[in-house]
Amino acid sequence: MCVKSLKQIYQVGCCLCAAVALMNSLALRGRAEGESLSSPGQSLSREQDRPLSGQQYRVEIDVDYRSARFAGRQQVRFINSTGDDLESIIFNLYPNVGLKEADLPWLTVQRVSDGVRDLRFGYKARYSVLKVALPYRLEPQRELELTLEFTARLPLVQREETTLLAHVLQEVSDAVSDEKQMRDARDIFFAGEQAMLLGYFYPLLAAQQSAADYRLAVGAGELVFSEVADYEVTVRTEADVVVIGPGLCSSRSLSPQRQELVFRGEKLRGFALALGERLKQVATQVGSAQLISYFREGQDRLGQRALEIAARAVEVFGSTFGQYPYPTLSVIELPLPAGYTGINFPGMVVLARAYCIDFEAPQAARLPGIVREQAELVKAALEFTLAHGIAHQWWGEVVGSNPQRSPYLDEALANYSAAYFYEAAYGPAAGEAAIEQHLRAAYYAYRMFGGADVEVEKAARSFRSALQYAAIVQAKGALFFVALRRSLGDRPFFTALRHYYQDYRFQIASPEDLQLAFRTQAVDPRAIRLLFQRWIKEKHGDEDIGVPDLTFFAPSSSKARAIGRFFIRIGRAAARPF
Numbered sequence: 001m002c003v004k005s006l007k008q009i010y011q012v013g014c015c016l017c018a019a020v021a022l023m024n025s026l027a028l029r030g031r032a033e034g035e036s037l038s039s040p041g042q043s044l045s046r047e048q049d050r051p052l053s054g055q056q057y058r059v060e061i062d063v064d065y066r067s068a069r070f071a072g073r074q075q076v077r078f079i080n081s082t083g084d085d086l087e088s089i090i091f092n093l094y095p096n097v098g099l100k101e102a103d104l105p106w107l108t109v110q111r112v113s114d115g116v117r118d119l120r121f122g123y124k125a126r127y128s129v130l131k132v133a134l135p136y137r138l139e140p141q142r143e144l145e146l147t148l149e150f151t152a153r154l155p156l157v158q159r160e161e162t163t164l165l166a167h168v169l170q171e172v173s174d175a176v177s178d179e180k181q182m183r184d185a186r187d188i189f190f191a192g193e194q195a196m197l198l199g200y201f202y203p204l205l206a207a208q209q210s211a212a213d214y215r216l217a218v219g220a221g222e223l224v225f226s227e228v229a230d231y232e233v234t235v236r237t238e239a240d241v242v243v244i245g246p247g248l249c250s251s252r253s254l255s256p257q258r259q260e261l262v263f264r265g266e267k268l269r270g271f272a273l274a275l276g277e278r279l280k281q282v283a284t285q286v287g288s289a290q291l292i293s294y295f296r297e298g299q300d301r302l303g304q305r306a307l308e309i310a311a312r313a314v315e316v317f318g319s320t321f322g323q324y325p326y327p328t329l330s331v332i333e334l335p336l337p338a339g340y341t342g343i344n345f346p347g348m349v350v351l352a353r354a355y356c357i358d359f360e361a362p363q364a365a366r367l368p369g370i371v372r373e374q375a376e377l378v379k380a381a382l383e384f385t386l387a388h389g390i391a392h393q394w395w396g397e398v399v400g401s402n403p404q405r406s407p408y409l410d411e412a413l414a415n416y417s418a419a420y421f422y423e424a425a426y427g428p429a430a431g432e433a434a435i436e437q438h439l440r441a442a443y444y445a446y447r448m449f450g451g452a453d454v455e456v457e458k459a460a461r462s463f464r465s466a467l468q469y470a471a472i473v474q475a476k477g478a479l480f481f482v483a484l485r486r487s488l489g490d491r492p493f494f495t496a497l498r499h500y501y502q503d504y505r506f507q508i509a510s511p512e513d514l515q516l517a518f519r520t521q522a523v524d525p526r527a528i529r530l531l532f533q534r535w536i537k538e539k540h541g542d543e544d545i546g547v548p549d550l551t552f553f554a555p556s557s558s559k560a561r562a563i564g565r566f567f568i569r570i571g572r573a574a575a576r577p578f
Helices: 006-025 164-176 300-320 362-366 375-394 408-426 428-448 466-488 490-503 511-521 525-537 559-570
Strands: 053-064 069-079 086-092 107-113 121-124 129-138 143-153 189-192 195-199 229-238 242-244 248-253 258-268 272-276 279-286 289-296 328-334 342-345 348-352
Touching: 086 143, 129 143, 164 466, 195 342, 229 272, 242 289, 272 328, 272 348, 279 300, 289 300, 300 328, 300 375, 300 408, 300 490, 328 375, 342 375, 348 375, 375 408, 375 428, 408 428, 408 466, 428 466, 466 490, 466 511, 466 525, 490 511, 511 525
Parallel strands: 053 229, 289 328, 328 348
Antiparallel strands: 053 069, 069 143, 086 129, 107 143, 121 129, 189 195, 195 272, 229 258, 242 272, 248 258, 279 289, 342 348
């Protein structure tokens, strides 16, 4: 970290001292690239960097919930729309992202076949990429169906890794660490206390059939990049486990101990499942979509509040950008590991249990005073996280983009949309407050800890830390849309977003597509191009956003109280999707 003044050194010292104070006062309950080939000596060539389309998955998994393991089998059908002959096919194994050199893979493929013969396959990027050699050259527009058999075990997340204390201390670590932070899959693929999250738990066709995506584990930003596909997913597991997934669901009892559920969804950009014990639910209808809130027993107030926020957000985004296209949207409370207040998947938003605190419940009186004093900030963080995650259903899930190359396309738009949600739901003053507290504050925090302004338009792997990613991609990128709206005016601005949503539904949009949508609505298209250039491609953050007040910790506040308020406000108040 670059510290440029004695005052900044003092502020960092305060943060570290406060972290120690928090640990004493806050007690909450609570991979060098490896390669192996199934057939030695095989040399697999690279294909063109183009998307596939026309995909269909039929997946079956048998889950041993108590042992945190499952076995699966999938049939995947696709059409070669690359325009070139294909000699091999690439799958991403996202559960294996972030493995160290000596680690064993969490997800392992045992067999690949085309229905006639077994096919050779090899792992790359420490088991996070699977390359399957085809038995013949697949010509453009030709269809192929593969069958893959696989097994998996889930990494365990301990209870102490999911508390509010762990989340705040992770923020401190992110802020003061000088080392580049790497990703692993425990954000989306883990077994925790009475819960299990299976994010992208199967071999997923790479959206781009090239070796350019091998370095999946590098960077602080999101990684999952997928074309839309139709899914039929069958889950067999213990009868007392609640299973949640996107799309329409049917179920039947296999025995007193086992159950089977079948989920069906169309045009989903990947698939995830959440499993849990003793979960309750409430539901409501918004347009053609059923919204469902899942929560722990005894958290009825919080579950209802999450449902109301979600319903309001779907109404706001639906009327502003375009209709939500899926039949269901689930909001789920789970014990996420420290560093994330929320994770979004197609048709699902997962909230961190650490932030799901009912301050009106009698047991809240037993919480440490430092937590009770932050009640409004914790509530605000949870609401913004939920609005951000739901906005990602529009930007990232329906309108796709490459999050590894241009992460701001979905992240900045989702963050701006979350701030706009406050304006539409509660009035202009609330919208301005959201911009100040959730956008500018994140940039200021990053600058206060010595972070330098960088360009928004950078590859995800270029960002050194979660704090830098949040400040530049999510916050500065979102503030660009604030400036763009001011330049264009409301009607052209929102007309451009509606056209962008409609034109690129279920497709992959590029930065040029987004800019064109706004230039088309502008009286002076050149001014829009220059605005993109200044905010997205250049470094004018301090000029355009402002310079933070380095006397953040007021004398009247204790250091512990200040650091708690500081990080609860600006840390992962914006959901960080994988």
